Amino acid sequence: MIENPVPTKTMQDKDKTYLANQFDEHCSDTARSIAKQFNLLPSFYDEFIEYFTDLCRESDNGYSLINDKSLIDDWWEENSDIYDDPSPYQDYEPTDIDLLNHG
Numbered sequence: 001m002i003e004n005p006v007p008t009k010t011m012q013d014k015d016k017t018y019l020a021n022q023f024d025e026h027c028s029d030t031a032r033s034i035a036k037q038f039n040l041l042p043s044f045y046d047e048f049i050e051y052f053t054d055l056c057r058e059s060d061n062g063y064s065l066i067n068d069k070s071l072i073d074d075w076w077e078e079n080s081d082i083y084d085d086p087s088p089y090q091d092y093e094p095t096d097i098d099l100l101n102h103g
Helices: 005-037 042-058 069-082 096-102
Strands: none
Touching: 005 042, 005 069, 042 069
């Protein structure tokens, strides 16, 4: 009897989708943790999570990216021009130069 390959292919596709969803969830959870740890303004969480998830997907080591403040700084450097805020951080204290530039 000839075995139908469709169920096997369907299960493989579902497995790939499940693993991709698990990876995205891991990246999202990690990004949220980084955002909270380094006092990112909550209004920027979604944008940072999207950035971090894309970074994970593009990286060969998505599960082992170093979780530090530089990730937020890199994201802000790339995207700060689309926001009116001088900083993405909750505990931000503007310098005199910042006040002159944004005041």
